[in-house]
Amino acid sequence: MSARHSIDARQTFCPGPMMELIAALKEASIGDEVEVLSSDKGSADDIPAWTRKVGHHLVSSEDRGDHWAIVVRKMK
Structure with a gap:
């Protein structure tokens, strides 16, 4: 089971x-996702x-107005 870190x-x-x-x-x-708020x-x-x-793998990149939320999945 993968995890998500922020x-x-x-x-x-x-x-x-x-x-x-x-x-x-x-x-x-491998398979974990890391969300970066920047x-x-x-x-x-x-x-x-x-x-x-x-x-x-870039899962998502979202403009939230005052910051970006970018999620990356570890592939190797």
Whole structure:
């Protein structure tokens, strides 16, 4: 059974949200999902690009007005 982890990085700036995501994925099991909440607009572009590059799966990327909610599934 997979788990969902959440990171609240709304008050951090690039590369903070990405670094927190990378650390969380290192600790996660394959199939787990990590949700990153980020108010840094760059995260909306950077996290999906990095996810594709390293072979994880972008589950969703949602603009919630004052922040983005980005969910990544660990694939390897």
